[in-house]
Amino acid sequence: MFKLILVATLLGLAAAVDDERGAEIRSLTNDPSDADGNFAYAFDTTNGIAVQESGNIAGVNGAAQWVSPEGVPVQLTYTADENGYHPVGDHLPTPPPIPEAILRAIEYIRTHPPKEENQYQPPQSPLRG
Template identity: 60%
Template sequence: MFKLSVCLIAALAISAVYADNINKDAQIVRESNDAPDAEGNYAYAYETSNGIAAQEAGNGAGVSGAVRYVSDDGTPISLTYTADENGYHPVGDHLPTPPPIPEAIIRALEYIQSHPQQ
């Protein structure tokens, strides 16, 4: 999971840096890195002069973190996530959401639940 998270963060940072020549002169303005201890706990964080920032903390049981950057069209992107035994769980306003369930389907599901097969 750690490797997946690091690869995801690296891919986001690299794509953001190469997406626009404005980012070529970006400098790291803040950086911290707590290497894994004996129990596997680790943490890192960084921020660049062009507004890219990331942080993550975790252990063998899971991770949590956040990423922030500005997309090519100027939209601020903010993503928080956790990853654990149940998978990867991203949260962000830019992520797609499913459409609402139609009322007829809701009624059908309620009917099925109240009339179990015999």
């Protein structure tokens, strides 16, 4: 999981700064996996890219920042664990708002729960006494 996330992050960052091939690394920290499986790494480049990630076999937390080709600073934070990959950033698309009619319907259902009734009544046999 770690390698996949690292490769995806690096490829995304490389694509974002394709025209700045002369960038140099200002700082690099790499603490490989210890006996408990904990790891951490971080790097920072001269063209404004900064990445950091830490975690273990149970999950990771990370962050990345860079400047888009349009000159807009982009910041991304994420977690990846047994519940999946959860990125957070202003540049990520968001779902449209829930329509007001649907919100009212959900509220009505919440405040008026259905009555618990036994819907099925087995037929009575005329032979039983």
